[in-house]
Structures are given as structure tokens and as C-alpha cells.
Amino acid sequence: MADISSLGYLCVASRHLAQWERFAVDILGMSAGQRDGGGALALRMDEWELRLRIEPGPDDDLVAAGWQFETAEALRAYILDLAMRGVHVTSGGDALTASRCVEQLFFCSDPDGIRHEFFYGPAHAPQVFRSNVLRGGFVTGALGIGHYVSAAKDYDKTLAFHRDGLGLKVSDRIQAPLTTPHGEIPFDATFFHTVTGRHHSFATAALPFPKRIHHIMVEVSDFNDVGLAYDRCLAAGVPIMMGLGHHPNDGMFSFYAITPSGFAIEFGHGGCLVDDQTWRVRTYSQLSDWGHAPPAAAIAHR
Ligand SMILES: [Fe+2]
The missing domain is CATH 3.10.180.10 (2,3-Dihydroxybiphenyl 1,2-Dioxygenase, domain 1)
Known part of the structure; x- marks a missing residue:
């Protein structure tokens, strides 16, 4: 089976976007990145456009975990392996893929209702990451x-x-x-x-x-x-x-x-x-x- 490289990003749905932004930026030391048309907030921890996405939603819970692959070939091989193991995998489509700031994306669901997203090609932000409060940086x-x-x-x-x-x-x-x-x-x-x-x-x-x-x-x-x-x-x-x-x-x-x-x-x-x-x-x-x-x-x- 092709190897997952790392847990690249997480996506949370919340009714408390403004509180999340203050908490993530002022307390944790992340920086606020882009907001999409639906109001979702991309939080940055390094050169990536998005490490933690907070989107409007009633759950106040984790929606998705994004698993990174180093190459498009490794991602495709993994998706084939998942299907062989009987896991139902779906292609992400343009809107979902763009919302995660990645090049390619597939997903499936786990028994607890968390969506697992498998991706390749994270977008890097044009601006250097800077935290307002951290002395060092995040280990990513x-x-x-x-x-x-x-x-x-x-x-x-x-x-x-x-x-x-x-x-x-x-x-x-x-x-x-x-x-x-x-x-x-x-x-x-x-x-x-x-x-x-x-x-x-x-x-x-x-x-x-x-x-x-x-x-x-x-x-x-x-x-x-x-x-x-x-x-x-x-x-x-x-x-x-x-x-x-x-x-x-x-x-x-x-x-x-x-x-x-x-x-x-x-x-x-x-x-x-x-x-x-x-x-x-x-x-x-x-x-x-x-x-x-x-x-x-x-x-x-x-
Ligand atoms: Fe822990």
C-alpha cells in the first residue's frame, strides 16, 4: 500500500467563526489566511495556504482530516488500494478540492462520521508566515x-x-x-x-x-x-x-x-x-x- 506522508490539514465546522479567529491568532499564534465566498476561514501555521480550516456549520466539531501524499502517483496508488480493501472512495470535485487549497483530492467517511480526505499538492501562500505571538514557530x-x-x-x-x-x-x-x-x-x-x-x-x-x-x-x-x-x-x-x-x-x-x-x-x-x-x-x-x-x-x- 502506498504510504500516507502526514496529516496535512484539519477542517472544523463551527457557529463561532469570529471567536475561532481570535483564539487561533491571538492565543495559539496562527495567522489568518484567505476567507472563501462562504465565509470559511483558512488558518496558517507555516508556508501553506491552509492548515486548519474553520467553516460555518452547526456541528462545532471536526468535519474532515486531510492526509497528504508526496506525489500524484502515490495518491492514485493509495486510492486504488483503498478501493481494493472495500473502502468506498469518491473524487473530490473542483469545489471541494479548491476549498482545501490542494491540487487533487479524494475522500471517504469513517465509522464516526469524520471525512478522510486524501490529497496531493498543497498550495503555498505568497506571504511569509508570521505569528503575532510565538517566539519560535509550529512544528509542521x-x-x-x-x-x-x-x-x-x-x-x-x-x-x-x-x-x-x-x-x-x-x-x-x-x-x-x-x-x-x-x-x-x-x-x-x-x-x-x-x-x-x-x-x-x-x-x-x-x-x-x-x-x-x-x-x-x-x-x-x-x-x-x-x-x-x-x-x-x-x-x-x-x-x-x-x-x-x-x-x-x-x-x-x-x-x-x-x-x-x-x-x-x-x-x-x-x-x-x-x-x-x-x-x-x-x-x-x-x-x-x-x-x-x-x-x-x-x-x-x-
Ligand atoms: Fe494529544
Whole structure:
């Protein structure tokens, strides 16, 4: 099967476009790119025209995940493989392809209602990317936008779709009790990577969460930017879902803030890479080896 290079972009539908723009630009450090005729906002994190698209819609949830291929040939080979595996794939058409700022696009749907878009040829913006607030920049490039974690309706079905259907590779697994404002619940998550090696571009968990996704993660190159973003959240009254902490599996130092859509964004630094030649798949018994506690403010918010 041809290899997915990375998770190139994500697309969210929201009723809160103006709040999203302020949150993404002033708190997270992205920059606002083009708006299309329907009012959708392209958010930039690097030289690409679009890494995160926020389009008007009632869901306030993730709509689509865009998987990048390095060549048009790799994309076509992958689409043929998907069809052979029984996955129903559709050609994107001109309007959808243009809305993602890419050259070619195909898509299918997963068991949780998330559309997977497979693309080649991202457009680069004519202007250099500049953040108003970051000291460094976002870790993107070959590693992609970051990752997202879905709240699976049927965990086994979601696992099978991403592993056997999409061909993502398992990085590791966490089975641990999860502390929530309503007490401890069992937590089981599986993490998947693509060929370029970000520890995970996608993970899914058996979580009683009302949205399709629990969170999106973006990574920054300067660890100070994690603390500075945390301070900006506190100053602006952005609710924190989990405070500063560290994950033992991907080594990410991060915190989780609640986005205008109600799911979280993990803002982190220092995630490890997977080399398939030497990587050992393990099961961890802790979600975090320190921190990531739900602060009192987050509990009050709920
Ligand atoms: Fe994460």
C-alpha cells in the first residue's frame, strides 16, 4: 500500500467563526489566511495556504482530516488500494478540492462520521508566515499539522477502519484510569503514525465525549511558547481542560485548552518521532507521568 506522508490539514465546522479567529491568532499564534465566498476561514501555521480550516456549520466539531501524499502517483496508488480493501472512495470535485487549497483530492467517511480526505499538492501562500505571538514557530513540514484524537462510538470498529482500511501504523496504546470532574473512568487509547514519523497523527479512545473528537494537537518548536500560550489562555479567560503536563508515550510537554467549539486543543512541545526500523509497540499504564490535571477553573466551567 502506498504510504500516507502526514496529516496535512484539519477542517472544523463551527457557529463561532469570529471567536475561532481570535483564539487561533491571538492565543495559539496562527495567522489568518484567505476567507472563501462562504465565509470559511483558512488558518496558517507555516508556508501553506491552509492548515486548519474553520467553516460555518452547526456541528462545532471536526468535519474532515486531510492526509497528504508526496506525489500524484502515490495518491492514485493509495486510492486504488483503498478501493481494493472495500473502502468506498469518491473524487473530490473542483469545489471541494479548491476549498482545501490542494491540487487533487479524494475522500471517504469513517465509522464516526469524520471525512478522510486524501490529497496531493498543497498550495503555498505568497506571504511569509508570521505569528503575532510565538517566539519560535509550529512544528509542521514533513510531520504535518499535528494530531487529533477521536472519541470512538465503537472502539473496535474505529480501530479496524484506521489500521486495516487506511493502513495507519500503530505506535502504542494507553490503558489507564482517567480522572474527570465526575470521577475516574477507564481509558483505552490507541495511537497511530504515518511514514514521516510524528509519534501519532491520529489516536482514538473509548471516551464518553459528546463530540467526534476529544482534541486537536499542534506543536511548537520553542518550549517557552507552551508556557506563554498557557499564560495567554489564563489572561483571556480561555477555559483549561488539563493543565501543564507530560505524556509518557510521545514525550509531549503540553496543556489542553477548550476551543470555541467545545473540544480541546493540546498545545505542546517535544513530541518524539517513530522510526519503524527500531520502534517497539508498547502499552502504557499512565496517560501522563506528571501534570495534565484538570484545574479548578476547568471544573467550574463545566
Ligand atoms: Fe494529544
